[in-house]
Amino acid sequence: MKLHILGLLVILTLFNCKNDGNNSADNYAYFGGEIMNPNGDFVVLLKSDEVIDTIKLDNRNRFLYKINDLKEGLYTFYHGGEIQMVLLEPKDSLLFRLNTLEFDESLVFTGIGDKKNNYLMNEFLENEIQEKKIFKFCQLKPDTYERRVDSLKAFKLDKLNKFRSKYNPSPLFDKIAKANIDYSYFSSKEVYPFVHHGNNKGDIVKSLPKDFYDYRKSINYDDDFFKEHNHYNSFLRYSVNNFALEDHLQHSTDKEFKRNSLCYNIDRLKIVDSLIKNKNIKNDLLYHFTSIYLSKSNNPENNDAIVKSYLSISTDETGKTEIKRFATSLNNLKEGGNFPNIKIIDYKNAELEINSLINTATVICFWSNQYYNHFKESHYKLNELKEKYPEVKFIAINIDDFGQDKPKASLKENRFKFKDEYQFKNPKESIEALAIQPMTKTIVLDKNKKIVYSNTNIFSGNFEEQLLGAINRK
Incomplete structure (x- = not known):
């Protein structure tokens, strides 16, 4: 494996030297790698949900691809149902190695651009671990909880500052890395009422300090740059959950909050419609919340009601078709009915x-x-x-x-x-x-x-x- 990666690095270096010698444009990047236990024979590379290319793996399960006219920023690569993001900037020559049995955990980058991507990947994995801690912390009283998550944010900022001092990364990396920390922190605030024990969510919301959500004043809920960013999307979903909870508690007569209630889930779609103006972000959130509700519902009448609400708001015709087909399939699997002869x-x-x-x-x-x-x-x-x-x-x-x-x-x-x-x-x-x-x-x-x-x-x-x-x- 080390010899394979080294060989690719040598090739990339020669390409870079050749391009520099010819004074060619710098607006390109190389992206490649090797996949152990592949779940297919290709990798799909995307930017802003648009497919750049479907890249065939060779007989050693490796590939190398040059992106011309590079649009610097976050790219997505897809293999066998697994998705991960990379940051590509001009003249990067980025290689990765991964094992599909432990997709994210095994992913390691080498080459030009490796430091920033390994940092972002490690931060992603550490955040998954910290999410479990956050769920435990959510049982603490609000002021104690806030001190804990403030401490986690301070630790991450200190780590980022050390990386900045050592490697002097680009402003683009800095923007993304700082957003990771901020939106992860904001998410931990938004999730608190839902994870905190007890079903009387009204009392939990009332117990929060008055400035608990002050950061909302500065949030851009229509940020086109971050619309495909994991931390930003998670934050948006938690925010919508919370705004819908606050609205729902104003008119619900239920003694206990029920997250799977039809009323709350329709409230959630209404919040998306009123809060989000960006068409793509709005449609993605509407699709997400509707499909999540349907996947957990066994009630055909409620399914029809949530689909009706979704169809009245969404402008994504492909999404509408998929939701209608999904709901139809669910309603065909009625309890007491015949099982399809697949x-x-x-x-x-x-x-x-x-x-x-x-x-x-x-x-x-x-x-x-x-x-x-x-x-x-x-x-x-x-x-x-x-x-x-x-x-x-x-x-x-x-x-x-x-x-x-x-x-x-x-x-x-x-x-x-x-x-x-x-x-x-x-x-x-x-x-x-x-x-x-x-x-x-x-x-x-x-x-x-x-x-x-x-x-x-x-x-x-x-x-x-x-x-x-x-x-x-x-």
């Missing part, structure tokens, strides 16, 4: 219809190599349930669309048996028909192939109670 393939490459397998209470789960931790944890849980409920059939379906080699290897490497393991024959159509979102979605059927639960989760606290109900159905 075609599947076993790992001996035999094709069959899924309903031919169902003659007892059945649990159907889904997994993907793109969510590797979920794949492992869900299979450990399924093995535990199989031991406990031998009268139940447990079916696991891989939803990926890149052949059988990768999922077979994943099962074999983790010593999971191939029994009751399948793939969809037509993944795209099947995923849509079964409305598989999120990946934790689980479907429970009775012995008559009737849907008992169309949208549950094997990790939920009441799942075994639900399973017993399916077993005892006549």
